[in-house]
Amino acid sequence: MKALRASLFLLLVLQAAACSRIEPWVKPYERERLADPIMSWDRDPISLAYITHVRDSREGARGASGAAGGGCGCN
């Protein structure tokens, strides 16, 4: 029950944020550099997956190795 309430609350926050009135300070037409592939967090997913696997196999630490986002803001 707690989990359901917590996830509903989180969904509410996400919805509220999706239609918030905060004006973006970087306009969509100013995102040229952010859309450049060299600014991507994960340019070659097959390669990042491999090197992460190599590290996780030999190290005690694992996790928190990536997040999505950035990009051209198209559409």
Place this chain on the structure above:
Amino acid sequence: MRRSAARALLALLSLTAVMNGRATVLPEDRVDFLWHRYQGGGVTIQGPAFLVRKKFAERVSLSAGYYEDMVSSASIDVLTTASPYKEKRKQYNFGADIVRGKTIYSLGYIDSNEPDYKAKTSSVGISQDMFGDLTTVTLGYQRGWNIVGERGTPAFRERADQWNYQIGLSQVVTRNLLLGASYEAISQEGFLNNPYRSIRYLDPTAGSGFSFDREIYPRTRTSNAAAIRARYYLPFRAAAYGEYRFYTDTWKIHAHTVQIGYTYPWRDIWLFDLSYRYYTQSNAEFYSDLFPRANFANFMARDKELAAFKSHDIGAAVSYQFMTKSWHFLNRGTVNFHYDFVTYRYGDFRNILAGGGAGNEPLYSFNANVMQLFVSFWF
């Protein structure tokens, strides 16, 4: 309570459907063919990998991949307590990403198979763009079911279960700067050690001064990792990036990871990437290279993965766009080579093979060469 909660959820979802017609972009369609090779510490692991991703009706992006490890191992662990072996691991992975407005829903499944370890992982994720597409929040959940076996002991069959919880944030700060943060909690239950590893303890009755015994691990492990990262577009066309991750778990391992790098495109068809990564970890609470006597503690480990060590990784990557004009249904093609030189220096794991008396052997260290050669096509 449950019915009204479900109704509230339905109302919220119907709002998303109409709030704005704008949508987030799905990942690009592409196919990659990779050959990977790791060689270091007496171990050589190489093999092919394949990954393909395609959009359908601008609504869903499906991905499928295959990965293989051909292992030839004569590592220090193997040489001290067993004999060199060869083995193959095969892995299949499938994924689906569904876009709906500013949200992407993701599903994934990975199936990994080797003679003594079978792992299945299911994942779900949700990614939401907000604040004028400047912020992306990602939530993820993975569930893993593993069966651990032991070569030569068919009766040995243990389970290990895993739960991963992730939350990530990506933030556009200026037109040149991206910031990211992520947190991941992992919970494991079951048989968590490697059946081929042994601990050693001081034994005056043994010729070498020590004897081996089996490892005993706790049957649970919970970990927390938090990372921050940044990517900055330099005034000329290049990018500098950095990352820091902090890790801690219930086995009392603490680890720090720092990485910095530089991406430099040249003449529009070449891309160079240089990076340096530093990793340091403290040993697990129940780890020791040499226990004072047999049955010293309830939990005992001598797996060097749980030892105190430092690792440096210098990486260099080159990418060449050999296809600049479209050819049939292919738009672009690159050939890529990545090389990482990695050093491992252990603070409390000794090289028994070097001799010197129990507890006086030199501390172990080795270097590894990690190579990747892959071709990518966009269509």
Place this chain on the structure above:
Amino acid sequence: MFLKARMTGWRAAAVGALIASAAFAGSTRTPAPDFTLASRSGGKVELTQLRGQVVMINFWASWCGPCRQEMPLLDKMYRKYKPAGFTLVGVNVETDPKDADGYLKATPVSFPILLDTENKVSQLYNVSAMPSTVLVDRKGVVRYVHHGYKAGDENEYLDRIRALIRE
């Protein structure tokens, strides 16, 4: 309206939101702000000079994937309806015109390309997505705004253009 009277609570809220959003999306009746921009083929183009024709203003950039996808379709639309009193201007929002040049050399279009290197017109039109398409009628009134581009959106454009041409 009678639907609302019969439903209660959350159902009413959901339906209300749907109706309100449907009404909101698309129809606006404000005059199109005037602007003058340099054209890629030389000279200047002023929006009020185009009055009498149905004008489609498309904000695009060479770095934007969906924009590039849209270009050949916009070109087809332009060539087909130009004789009927329709015109299309592609407003490039990049600060360096060389980037647009590079793209257009490989994929040329026949409609005029205007250069908004200082992003003044993008700000004027409150461009909030890339690409953005604004349809202006013969009297200079904004009749339709479309954010982004997905395969199939061009059918929506065609319907609206045909309706405005017939006015």
